[in-house]
Amino acid sequence: MRNTTYIREIEKYEGQVVTLSGWLYNMRSSGKLRFILLRDGTNVIQAIVSRNDVGDEIFNRCDLLTQESSLKITGLVVKDVRSPIGYEIQVNDLEIVHIAEEYPISPKEHGTPFLMDHRHLWLRSSLQHAILNIRHEIISACRSYFDNNGFTLIDAPIFTPAACEGTTTLFETDYFGSKAYLTQSGQLYMEAAAMAFGKVYCFGPTFRAEKSKTRRHLTEFWMIEPEMAFCDLNGDMDIAEEFLEYIVQRTLKNREAELKLLERDISKLQNVKRPFPRISYDEAVDILKKSAEGQAFEYGNDFGGGDETIISAAFDRPVMVHRYPADVKAFYMKNDPEDASKALCVDVLAPEGYGEIIGGGQREDDYAVLLDKIKKHNLPVEAFDWYLDIRKYGSVPHAGFGLGIERSVAWICGLQHIRETIPFPRLMHRLQP
RNA sequence: UCCUGCGUAGCUCAACUGGCAGAGCGGGUGACUGUUAAUCACUAGGUUGUAGGUUCGAGUCCUACCGCAGGAGCCA
Numbered sequence A: 001m002r003n004t005t006y007i008r009e010i011e012k013y014e015g016q017v018v019t020l021s022g023w024l025y026n027m028r029s030s031g032k033l034r035f036i037l038l039r040d041g042t043n044v045i046q047a048i049v050s051r052n053d054v055g056d057e058i059f060n061r062c063d064l065l066t067q068e069s070s071l072k073i074t075g076l077v078v079k080d081v082r083s084p085i086g087y088e089i090q091v092n093d094l095e096i097v098h099i100a101e102e103y104p105i106s107p108k109e110h111g112t113p114f115l116m117d118h119r120h121l122w123l124r125s126s127l128q129h130a131i132l133n134i135r136h137e138i139i140s141a142c143r144s145y146f147d148n149n150g151f152t153l154i155d156a157p158i159f160t161p162a163a164c165e166g167t168t169t170l171f172e173t174d175y176f177g178s179k180a181y182l183t184q185s186g187q188l189y190m191e192a193a194a195m196a197f198g199k200v201y202c203f204g205p206t207f208r209a210e211k212s213k214t215r216r217h218l219t220e221f222w223m224i225e226p227e228m229a230f231c232d233l234n235g236d237m238d239i240a241e242e243f244l245e246y247i248v249q250r251t252l253k254n255r256e257a258e259l260k261l262l263e264r265d266i267s268k269l270q271n272v273k274r275p276f277p278r279i280s281y282d283e284a285v286d287i288l289k290k291s292a293e294g295q296a297f298e299y300g301n302d303f304g305g306g307d308e309t310i311i312s313a314a315f316d317r318p319v320m321v322h323r324y325p326a327d328v329k330a331f332y333m334k335n336d337p338e339d340a341s342k343a344l345c346v347d348v349l350a351p352e353g354y355g356e357i358i359g360g361g362q363r364e365d366d367y368a369v370l371l372d373k374i375k376k377h378n379l380p381v382e383a384f385d386w387y388l389d390i391r392k393y394g395s396v397p398h399a400g401f402g403l404g405i406e407r408s409v410a411w412i413c414g415l416q417h418i419r420e421t422i423p424f425p426r427l428m429h430r431l432q433p
Numbered sequence B: 001u002c003c004u005g006c007g008u009a010g011c012u013c014a015a016c017u018g019g020c021a022g023a024g025c026g027g028g029u030g031a032c033u034g035u036u037a038a039u040c041a042c043u044a045g046g047u048u049g050u051a052g053g054u055u056c057g058a059g060u061c062c063u064a065c066c067g068c069a070g071g072a073g074c075c076a
Helices: A007-013 A049-062 A112-117 A126-147 A189-199 A233-252 A256-261 A264-269 A281-290 A305-312 A369-376 A381-389 A405-413
Strands: A016-031 A031-039 A045-052 A070-079 A087-098 A172-175 A176-181 A199-209 A220-229 A279-280 A318-322 A341-345 A345-349 A354-363 A398-404
Touching: A007 A016, A007 A045, A016 A045, A016 A087, A031 A049, A049 A398, A087 A189, A126 A199, A126 A220, A126 A233, A126 A256, A126 A405, A176 A381, A189 A199, A189 A220, A189 A233, A189 A381, A189 A398, A220 A233, A220 A264, A220 A405, A233 A256, A233 A264, A233 A318, A233 A345, A233 A354, A233 A398, A256 A264, A279 A281, A281 A305, A305 A318, A305 A345, A305 A354, A341 A381, A345 A405, A354 A405, A398 A405
Parallel strands: A045 A087, A279 A318
Antiparallel strands: A016 A031, A016 A070, A031 A045, A070 A087, A172 A176, A199 A220, A220 A398, A318 A345, A345 A354, A354 A398
């Protein structure tokens, strides 16, 4: 058993009799007519059942149908200007596959906690369907970009023996009697892989046990992390902006219908073209100091969510902020040779207040300096033996970055909250479904 | 962890200063041959988050707890 006809390509079948399989999205009745909205995962189409055409037995079957019941409809595909998709089905036959119990999600308003409790059903709704289709497009574009530019996919492990960045809280698990942690970045492994393959990337889930309750945080999210040997900070920024331009422009091209359904202001995305502005941390602080709300900012700190919004509001496309104070950045960042207090790092801030979507930079490639940094951060040196080895056997300048998939999806879709950008979100207060 | 707010029908919400527990949607029954979140009529549906307290009387006031939402810190 296999479907051959989907609503997405219904225009190919105009004037023909087809069988569609799907679920009842909604039904209206009018005397001896039944209007069935059939959803098949690719789109929704209206099917008209007339008592005079199908006879009493098939017609009465319609009245057994409940919202989200599964069914097969056979009928003639006809053009109709009243239809949102231009076509409808005049039904000859209707087969019920399963009568659904009373469906909890009605076509009217619901609150997010209720919908999240029913996330496994909420996925069937049109807006969620659009968001996850765009997520699929973005992930597909990310992979295409790296695959087409000479990068090799190298999967990083999920279980790790120690923190990549000492500051963040990790999820701890029992690993045959010893401790293991869920990864918060594949980067260290990508550095090793870059020395073997030149240009590599990994794409996988990432875990943060921070008790963050904001619209920008998940405890489990997906990150794509490229790493390049023989690459400095400028080369890193070149790749980051070309990469971002590619995924945004490809999504615009292939997912116009979904973006329209989400009422996304497309013009904001059309601006996402190279070159992106590149400003230093010091210049970003100047922007803050000139703004009304940012004057309280203390030089030397990392930017908070509100600070990032002010900085990004000064530009009409993503802005790359480089050379933060080394003290607020991770131990593996290389210091700027022209100003040792700064790190050769870059954060890409999305427009419209969506915050940091990319973080990256040039890595420390000197053995002695890196060892010193590990010690200064109070990290266990033994756990980083293998990582230090990379600096012992043909060390080279190298750089990379990580892009947060969900924050990117939220930005491109124009969503208020990150939780709808992933099929089954994991939040501080949500592990179900 | 801290700050703020919210818990009333399946869902979304009302209920004045403490005075009979309400509506819309959804469900059920019926009407309707072009409906677009269809419409119309009828109908069922409640331990007001939990436990105490104040009061003649608590959805409403007080205390504690539980759950949830937003924000801060931290980060992608």
